[in-house]
Amino acid sequence: MLKKLSERLRSVVKKILGSSNIDEKLVEEVVREIQRSLIEADVNVKLVFEISERIKTRALKEKPLPGLTQREHLVKVIYDELVSITGEKPQILLKPCKIMLIGLFGSGKTTTAGKLALWYKKRGLKPALVGCDIHRPAAMDQLEQVAKQVSVPYFVSKELKDACTMAKQGIEKMKKAEVLIFDTAGRDALDEELAEELKKLKEVIKPEEVLLVIPADIGQVAKTQAEEFNRLVGITGVIITKLDGTAKGGGAITACAVSKAQIKFIGFGEKLDAFDVFDPKRFVSRLLGMGDIEALLEKAKEVIPKEKAKTMEEKLLSGKFDLNDFKEQFLSLQKMGPLSSILEAIPGFGLALPKNLDLSKEEKRIKKWCAIIDSMTKEERANPAILNESRIKRITRGSGTTENDVKELLKAYEQAKNVAKMLRGRGMMKFLRKFGLKLKF
Ligand SMILES: Nc1nc2c(ncn2[C@@H]2O[C@H](COP(=O)(O)OP(=O)(O)OP(=O)(O)O)[C@@H](O)[C@H]2O)c(=O)[nH]1
Ligand SMILES: [Mg+2]
Structure with a gap:
């Protein structure tokens, strides 16, 4: 798909990531190359100049997100700006x-x-x-x-x-x-x-x-x-x-x-x-080289959280812990390494862990849960209590899962909420925080 454009953009990304220093000259060069490749792909010239300007300004003036190098920042700016001219993610009807x-x-x-x-x-x-x-x-x-x-x-x-x-x-x-x-x-x-x-x-x-x-x-x-x-x-x-x-x-x-x-x-x-x-984001990621971009976006995401984690704690304490938060929690948990080693480190949990815990199964389950949560509407994620039979049916269709999967997820979510409540009074929070776990189940 759009092979030529993709090849040219990928070589721009390579050039940036391989450069020793991001200065005005390099940004100019990169922007010129992007302009050429977009115009060749028949993108409107005015639009091309608009995004070139934005890339230049952001690349030279914006501070990179914590965790990103100047080089990575430039690639992310290019990614953001290409996504912005590519449209919005559409709503697709998944019903009769x-x-x-x-x-x-x-x-x-x-x-x-x-x-x-x-x-x-x-x-x-x-x-x-x-x-x-x-x-x-x-x-x-x-x-x-x-x-x-x-x-x-x-x-x-x-x-x-x-x-x-x-x-x-x-x-x-x-x-x-x-x-x-x-x-x-x-x-x-x-x-x-x-x-x-x-x-x-x-x-x-x-x-x-x-x-x-x-x-x-x-x-x-x-x-x-x-x-x-x-x-x-x-x-x-x-x-x-x-x-x-x-x-x-x-x-x-x-x-x-x-x-x-x-x-x-x-x-x-x-x-x-x-x-x-x-999907504009997926489309641009593919153009720029999926692996590079995904890793980079992950990195940017991983480091932002300090403040976010704090709001997560606040959310939990106030009982406002919705499915969006739940998803974020189990994803970050997964990122930390094998589930068993994390749980073993927590007093009391290690013993309770089944000896033959199948981790690949755990990972599959987490993927399923993500798909389920992604298929929910904003309202449903914020307030899972409104999930009735017909909503659950729609979600299973959208995510290619079964009603049992959805029920299992909801049960785990309720448990996570309860465990958090329980931990609150026992100074466990401090302990968990030490592991970067914040309030996890
Ligand atoms: N390479 C490629 N060819 C496609 C694609 N979509 C359709 N085609 C081809 O384009 C030609 C026309 O496709 P049709 O589906 O018959 O188009 P149509 O709009 O129904 O045509 P009319 O009914 O004659 O108006 C066929 O030879 C298809 O194989 C595509 O995404 N890529
Ligand atoms: Mg036809």
Whole structure:
């Protein structure tokens, strides 16, 4: 994906991390190289100059976060600024819904219909496809093929000559499906006729999502296209396809971010699994070289906490210890090394520890817990008491876990809260703090 841009940005990162000293000359050089590579990827020139200025100022004037060297700080600034022009992390519906795909000729709608179906299927929802492209007979065969490839139910009928009737019958026939994906006909321009047809279809389908499929190779033009489609038909988001085959993807992505059209998914290959949710942070990390960036962000995070830890104690003492805090606690605990050695160091705990504690199992469980907490809404994390059956069901779907997993996590959370309460009166806090554990269970 965006191979050339990625190669160039990675070599910039390498150069920074390998340099002996960060001075104005190096920052200038680095910024010039970033400018060149972004412009080559069709990112808007004005935008490129804006972020160059910000990178320069921050690199030279901002104090690095504790724990980061000047070099690492510069890389983090570049990462932050690239994320800022890449858009926001989208909200994706993970519940029964209807999704309508629209877009110009050959943008990748039919392929994307299959990719989306597979994506939802992997997350435990039952998808189905409805082919509303009645203009080309071959379109129906293609939809059928795609549906079979990902093994999901589909509806097309060569007898029908009208897209709206096809949609109506599709809804009727595919009642069992939870996510119904409608493929529509493309045209080589967004003319009145296409707009009319899509509007009518929208009235019939009543979709929760209308996603505009845009091929990355149109670069910055993506902005105009998204705005026009939004004005004439109304869209809820964008899917950018073909990020694998063009140098202009950077333009398409940043242009959408500017137009406020939210990018929900990206496609990066003809294969039906070459598809993912669009996450700006992950995207930029990949561009810059995942390993380097992740390690660096971790480091920055690890050292901030002194004050944060204090607020954590305060939170616990006041009883305001929510699932966000819980997650942070078990993650930092995990970072400290094998669970058993930490627990053994605490009087009384060592003896109680099962002899054959399986640590890889512990780690898996922590991963599961993270996934569960990540699938919760802000409100749920802040107030786990509101978790009822239907919320838990949704969370298990979103995180690929079971209800038992969620219940186990909630139980552990309650225990952590109780242990903390218990420790409060016994001077254990001081002891735990010595281990950098703050208030952990
Ligand atoms: N390399 C690459 N090719 C893609 C991607 N998505 C779609 N394609 C290819 O692009 C071509 C057009 O894709 P379709 O899914 O038929 O596009 P469409 O929008 O349904 O086209 P019409 O129905 O004719 O408007 C096909 O050859 C796909 O294999 C992608 O992410 N990467
Ligand atoms: Mg098609």
